[in-house]
Amino acid sequence: MCFKMRAYLMIKDSRSFKKWPVEYRWDEVSTPTVAINNSSTTTTTIAPRDLGDLPPDAKPGRARASRGSVIQVMKRRSSKLARYTLAHSIGRWLLYPGSVCLLNRVPLTLLVKGRTSLMNDFHGKRAKLIARDGNKIDTMFVDRRKKRSLANRGMQLVICCEGNSSFYEMGCFYTPLKAGYSVLGWNHPGFARSTGKPYPQNDKNAMDVVLQYAIHRLNFSLPDIALYGYSLGSYTATWAAMTYPEVGGLVLDASFDSLLPLAMKVVAKGLRKLVVQTVREHFNLNVAKMLCKYPGPVLLIRRTLDEITTTQFCAENNLPAIKTNRANELLLQLLRCRYPAIFPGEEEVVRHWLKADCPQMEALIYSYFFKVDEDWCLSTLQSYKSSLGMNTDFPWRVGEDLPPAKKKHLALFLTRKHMKNVETTHGRTLPPQEFELPWKL
Numbered sequence: 232m233c234f235k236m237r238a239y240l241m242i243k244d245s246r247s248f249k250k251w252p253v254e255y256r257w258d259e260v261s262t263p264t265v266a267i268n269n270s271s272t273t274t275t276t277i278a279p280r281d282l283g284d285l286p287p288d289a290k291p292g293r294a295r296a297s298r299g300s301v302i303q304v305m306k307r308r309s310s311k312l313a314r315y316t317l318a319h320s321i322g323r324w325l326l327y328p329g330s331v332c333l334l335n336r337v338p339l340t341l342l343v344k345g346r347t348s349l350m351n352d353f354h355g356k357r358a359k360l361i362a363r364d365g366n367k368i369d370t371m372f373v374d375r376r377k378k379r380s381l382a383n384r385g386m387q388l389v390i391c392c393e394g395n396s397s398f399y400e401m402g403c404f405y406t407p408l409k410a411g412y413s414v415l416g417w418n419h420p421g422f423a424r425s426t427g428k429p430y431p432q433n434d435k436n437a438m439d440v441v442l443q444y445a446i447h448r449l450n451f452s453l454p455d456i457a458l459y460g461y462s463l464g465s466y467t468a469t470w471a472a473m474t475y476p477e478v479g480g481l482v483l484d485a486s487f488d489s490l491l492p493l494a495m496k497v498v499a500k501g502l503r504k505l506v507v508q509t510v511r512e513h514f515n516l517n518v519a520k521m522l523c524k525y526p527g528p529v530l531l532i533r534r535t536l537d538e539i540t541t542t543q544f545c546a547e548n549n550l551p552a553i554k555t556n557r558a559n560e561l562l563l564q565l566l567r568c569r570y571p572a573i574f575p576g577e578e579e580v581v582r583h584w585l586k587a588d589c590p591q592m593e594a595l596i597y598s599y600f601f602k603v604d605e606d607w608c609l610s611t612l613q614s615y616k617s618s619l620g621m622n623t624d625f626p627w628r629v630g631e632d633l634p635p636a637k638k639k640h641l642a643l644f645l646t647r648k649h650m651k652n653v654e655t656t657h658g659r660t661l662p663p664q665e666f667e668l669p670w671k672l
Contacts, residue, residue: 248359248367248369248424251357251359252359253359253360253361253367254358254359254360254444254448255360255361255440255443255444255447255448256360256361256440257360257361257362257363257436257439257440257443258363259443259447260443260447310508313505314505314508314509314512314513315513317505317509318509318512318514319513322509322513322514323428323429323430326395326429326463326514327395327396327419327421327422327429327463328395328396329393329394329395329396329397329398329419329422329429330419330420330421330422330428330429337396337398337401341400341401342398342400342401342423343400344400345398345400346371346400349371349373349399349400349404350371353373353408354373354374355371355372355373356371356372356373356374357369357370358370358371358372358444358448360417360437360440360441360444361440362420362427362433362436362437362439362440363436363439363440364427364432364433364436365427366420366425366426366427366433366436366437367424367425367426367427368417368418368420368425368437368440368441369399369417369418369424369425370415370416370417370418370441370444371399371400371404371415371416371417372413372414372415372416372449373408373413373414374413374449375411375412375413375414376413378411380411382411384410384411384412385411385412385413386413387412387413387455387456387457387479387668388412388413388414388415388445388449388451388455388456389407389412389413389414389415389456389457389458389459389482390414390415390416390417390441390442390445390457390458390459390468390471391403391404391406391407391414391416391417391459391461391464392417392438392458392459392460392461392464392465392466392467392468392471393416393417393418393419393461393464394461394462394463394464394485395419395429395462395463397461397462397464398418398422398423399416399417399418400423402416402461403459403461403484403660403661404416405660405663406459406660406661406663406665406666407459407663407666408663409663410663410664410666412457413451415441415444415445415449417437417438417441419433419434419437420433420434420437425437430513431466431513431514431515431516434466434467435467435470437467438467438468438470438471439471439474442456442471442475453475453477453478453479454477454478454479455479456479457478457479457480457481457482457668457669458471458472458478458480458482459482459484459666460481460482460483460484460486461484461485461661462484462485462486462539462540462657463516465483465484465485465486465487465518466516466518466521468481468482468483469481469483469518469521469522469525470521472521472522472525472527473521473522473524473525476524476525476526476527477527478527479528479668480527480528480529480530480668480669480671481525481527481529481530481669482529482530482666482667482668482669483518483522483529483530483531483532483558483561484532484534484661485532485533485534485537485539485540485558485657486518486531486532486540486557486561487518487540487557487558487561488517488518488519488557488558488561488564489516489517489518489519489557490510490514490515490516490517491507491510491511492542492557493539493540493542493557494506494507494510495507495542496542496543518561519560519561519564519565522561522564522565523564523565523568523569526624526625527669528668528669528670528671529565529649529669530649530650530651530667530668530669530670531558531561531562531565531649531650531651532650532653532661532665533553533556533558533559533650533651533652533653534556534653534654534656534657535551535553535588535589535652535653535654535655536550536551536654536655536656536657537551537556537558537656537657538551538656539657540556540557540558540657541553541555541556541557542555542557543555553585553587553588554582554585554586556585559582559585562581562585562646562649562650563575563578563581563582565649566581566642566645566646566649568625568626569625569626569627570627570629570630570645571626571628572627572628572629572630572631572638573629573630573638573641573642573645574642576635576638577635577638577639577642578642580601580639580642580643581642581643581646583596584596584597584643584646585646589654590652590654593652596643597643597647601639601643603643603644604640605644607637607640608640608641608644608645609644609672611629611630611641612629612641612672613672615627615629616672629641648670649669649670651665651667653665
């Protein structure tokens with residue numbers, strides 16, 4: 232397609248969204264329980280006279296400042312400026328390539344075609360939402376509540392949070408859609424027709440207005456909403472689950488515990504200190520920390536051939552080393568938080584299962600070596616939950632008085648209930664038959 236035609240389509244598509252009416256604003260319904268930073272990004276603009284950064288003897292009212300103190304202040308400020316510049320240029324481009332035209336491999340025509348297909352073939356409803364930072368968020372909703380099925384999946388809404396280079400027009404949106412659920416998708420700020428720039432705070436603002444729209448316009452209750460986060464979208468999905476703990480479930484696909492280990496594997500040694508500080512200040516995507524604050528059902532989908540969320544590759548076949556998949560650490564942190572009487576004490580047996588690189592080996596460890604008694608595990612957990620009465624909040628002390636062999640059974644049982652392995656790479660869309668909602672006790 233010639234350049235003029237691409238430019239024409241881009242302008243036409245942009246004007247079309249600008250004329251689209253606003254369906255919902257973030258301030259239409261008061262939400263006092265949700266505390267969100269009103270700033271448009273997670274970064275703080277560097278003020279020319281930030282007195283808080285200066286040592287006591289360098290503040291106004293002091294007669295003199297030592298030369299060493301001034302040099303230290305200048306170094307700190309120049310370093311802070313360097314990190315700010317890195318975060319707002321290369322850092323953002325690399326973390327959110329879907330917002331940069333030159334790095335975006337998805338042609339506009341495919342996005343328009345995908346959006347049109349959702350509206351025509353699936354009766355999708357497109358809506359423009361205004362987030363609290365003023366960004367206009369492009370969303371798509373497919374309602375399956377009237378379509379009765381044996382499992383009645385349409386009554387459950389799945390909100391999809393796309394990855395750093397995917398869009399609702401052709402991303403993970405299609406996985407729960409083809410599985411029969413009602414689905415609500417949205418594009419990150421700066422992606423396709425959503426306005427603004429993709430920073431963590433902007434993403435949270437967008438996620439918040441999307442959830443409010445689902446509740447107050449689409450009339451879904453929180454227990455009937457499940458959040459599906461793919462790759463980088465797991466950050467916003469987990470944030471929403473933590474912020475709205477009554478959400479019915481959280482599915483994290485191709486996820487990670489923290490961004491830092493993944494950043495370190497592609498950064499030269501000489502730049503690591505700068506990158507670590509930049510990530511911590513501007514892109515602190517600590518999924519595990521937020522996940523431990525969500526009390527509801529969780530399912531982690533680990534892709535066994537994931538080349539992005541693993542930090543090492545096998546020397547003999549150059550395939551991703553599954554034992555270094557960061558979803559492993561995400562799972563272990565969740566289990567340690569929820570079941571402290573079992574983890575980390577029985578963590579070694581779980582790590583043994585996590586190293587299995589094929590379904591046959593998983594089954595061998597689970598059923599042959601340890602002979603996990605699933606009926607006993609389920610009965611033990613149900614009995615403990617009943618003993619808690621109305622207050623079933625985590626952490627649970629279940630397994631405290633059990634012998635090590637029984638604790639191992641529980642450890643492996645809980646691992647299998649919280650993690651599902653799928654043999655695929657990072658960039659492929661998850662097959663609809665592999666999508667499921669989290670296990671509920």
